Amino acid sequence: VGKALNKKRITIYDIAVLAKTSASTVGSVLNGTWKSRRISKAMAQKVEKIAHEQGYSVNMQASALRRKRSGIIGMILPMYDNRYFSSIAQLFEQEARARDLFPMISCTLRDPELEVEAVRSMLNYRVEQIVCTGATDPDKITELCHSRGVPTFNLDLPGTKAPSVISDNYSGAFDLTSELLSVLSRKPDKGGGDMIFIGGRNSDHNTKERIRGFQDANKKFGNQPRESNVLAWGYAADKAENALKNIVDRTGNLPSGIFVNSTISLEGVMNWFQKCGIGELKKITLGCFDWDPFAIFLDSRILMIRQNVPDMMHEIFSMVDGKKVKPNELIEIKPTIIIAP
Amino acid sequence: VGKALNKKRITIYDIAVLAKTSASTVGSVLNGTWKSRRISKAMAQKVEKIAHEQGYSVNMQASALRRKRSGIIGMILPMYDNRYFSSIAQLFEQEARARDLFPMISCTLRDPELEVEAVRSMLNYRVEQIVCTGATDPDKITELCHSRGVPTFNLDLPGTKAPSVISDNYSGAFDLTSELLSVLSRKPDKGGGDMIFIGGRNSDHNTKERIRGFQDANKKFGNQPRESNVLAWGYAADKAENALKNIVDRTGNLPSGIFVNSTISLEGVMNWFQKCGIGELKKITLGCFDWDPFAIFLDSRILMIRQNVPDMMHEIFSMVDGKKVKPNELIEIKPTIIIAP
């Protein structure tokens, strides 16, 4: 199939011959600069008509090479498969298209090498800007891009060498924890152990800030913040499941509540309950830092934090559009708390 | 930020000067054809070293223009935000990269105009092939691409003018319905009304096939297949919710079971139960044609069909690799049924 179809493509020269004019004129009609060149409307229409009949499609590599502008904006993203990242991808495309920029997304699976590889490919295609979402080492990417003259913006995880837009993780976590503790305080039977924190990595900025919010809210409610109640053993479902299993084994007690740091960790927590009696779920108070439509219907009343992706993307694109900011600007967007009906 | 950073980029000419050799030699070293040109290893190493020091990055638009090969493979996709489509996107990228093709994905929101627009852009960037996933009118896209010499492959929704890879919707629906009816037959209290089908569109191939499987399984179990039990009022959550509300109002009865056609429709069904008493959910038998990890934990035992994306993508790429097939080949991949523990 492939080879057979690769017939010769129509160029501006072919059209020039058919229209009995020059390639310059055709090029200028087809790229919209014909008015400023004072080309006659009659000629413009003639050229447009022939181009349409011949199925002309501009060759962007030639155009971009000449113009020194690719018209492409790049983004790297850890994954597509949860509501947070997939809406980032969708809104990125929408905003890019609204500006006549072609969006180029690469999914990099939180693999540092793949992140660099994807960025290198994008640089080869001469993307004009790059948005680095949830990059493991944003500054490394920024340095690479800056050395090639390409501006970058960080999203979700902040860096120090390019402007960053992230959720206000501290206040989101503080609010979520406060709400969980307040629900708990109204329960007739307070249940077993302490409120615990599960999921994420101590090494990443977001997890650190969320833990700080979690601990501060505990203090506000008069609870001793204990390090042993924080189990940031990784985002992956099995890491979260292990963490929960471990604390139940160790304390011999179900926690009274759980702050789950991401939907992917929530899967792990749910797996544990599935194995050890889904009925137990009713006894605890559950919160998740991230939103998933099905989580609402879980057996327990669950509180969720929904990150404000539209506002975050809006900030990113105001910088893409040229808004002046400090090179290490950090913009934090408040997420909203979702309380099941 | 943007403009300031756009400094001059290093070209093979700059490197030629530094290495005291010609641009041809540099080009050939850097694109890996130097051995067949019998360039000395010493020269190759010298050039590589300087290129690395100078932060050289090949300009793919120049390279592609000259070679008449962009190295890009395109895909359009209705959306990212469910497990089925997001895993299609991830696997597409993986398979493309494994072949040194750069994956370019556009999310087209089931909007026919956006689908054509996205494909046109990709054609301008001279993608070598296009995978059309879930396109509303695959044949229209195929015609457009073929007229420009670009082969296409349909995924998820089939067309008649290009090879298609889809799930075996009929047998998946037949199996899911049979399993639902068999679960139902073992229930002490069979509950209210008939088993119903909710979600999707009568106009699309997949929905039609699934309805056929649903009806045939009903026949096998001795149930009269009734048109009024099929409510393909659209995929959107609110359409599904309305459909359910309507049938309950009309019959004055909860259906004994529901075949939900996609996770997005499942959201609508769950919304109805949320409003009208989530406890009711226990009374019915639920199946979903699509898989979502959280659906497992819903209050009802749910059966799910998980489409086999890895095998589907594998078939697509064997054609990308040049496997000969009929121009209207239809490859159906059996999905698997997932029965909650």
Added chain:
DNA sequence: CTGAAAGCGCTTACAG
């Protein structure tokens, strides 16, 4: 083993 030169398909300053 290496280089000069043509050409991919555009855009745009220049000339008229």
Added chain:
DNA sequence: CTGAAAGCGCTTACAG
């Protein structure tokens, strides 16, 4: 109002 020509940064057939 329009055209000839240069040039974007590569690749590759040709010549030596």
